[in-house]
Amino acid sequence: MKLVILDRDGTINSDSDDFVKTPEEWLPLPGALEAIARLNHAGWHVVIASNQSGLGRGLFDVASLNAIHAKMNKMLAALGGRVDAVFYCPHSPEESCNCRKPLPGLFEQIGARFGVPLKGVPTAGDSLRDLLAGAAAGCEPHLVLTGKSAQYRNGVPPEGMPPGTLVHRDLSAFADFILERSARPAPASL
Template identity: 75%
Template sequence: MKLVILDRDGTINADSDQFIKSPEEWTPLPGALEAIARLNHAGWHTVIASNQSGLGRGLFDVASLNAMHAKMHKMLAAQGGRIDAVFYCPHSPDEGCQCRKPLPGLFEQIGERFGVELKGTPVVGDGLRDLQAGAAVGCEPHLVLTGKGAEFRGRPLPDTYPADTRVHEDLAAFAEWLIARHAAAPKAGS
């Protein structure tokens, strides 16, 4: 199974220090939905792993989160794309859960749900926590220079990032890179 795990805020949609709390505030980043559709058309399943501590902080409710995701799914469908599943941590930072990134709980849930070993699965995010959570289960880390990642445009990554982190301008650049890499890979039996 060809699987890609994506962060949401700052990777697929615009992020905000005040949190994304409603469908009206959920706005896709330029080219992000088209990138997901391109991945889908190339045979990749896409899932989201997202911290949504705004729920635990009481800033929005599950109905609002579902409405944001319904908007995302509808806009993606219009581009010919889809997200196969959305995994999110609803807890505030002080709740001590195992699913809040940088802990790997969401990734473990994804592996269990899809019945796959995540070693080598690309994880794409705009921040350190996204990549640490994926790296903890053996995912291949990819940083996009959107959202929080924009601060590293033209700068080397700090040593706190996984050593094998690849950097891409945005989700579209990552999708182009992944599709090209897969096309260039030797096929089994050839």
């Protein structure tokens, strides 16, 4: 199975220090939905792993979160794309759960649900905690310079990134990289 795991806020859609609480506040980043659709058209399954501590903080409810994802899915469908599943951590930072990134719990849930080992599965996000969670689960970390990491576009990426992290301008550039790499013929074995 060709699987990609993406962060949501700051990677697919605009992030907000006040949290994305309603469908009206959920705005896709330029080219992000098209990037997901291109991955889908090439046979990739796309899954989201997202911290949603606004639930635990009481800023919005599950019905609002579902409405946000319904909007995202409708916009993706118009492009011939889809997200296969959304895994989210509903806990506030004080709850000390295993599913809140930078811990790998959400990724482990994804591997178990899809029945696939996560070693080498590409994961993309805009923050160090996205990369650390994915790397702890064995995924290949990719930083997109949008959202929280937009500040690094003209400089050095953040310290503490997992070894081997690849850096891309945005989700579209990440998708280009994944699609180009998967189109290359496999090296001949001796």
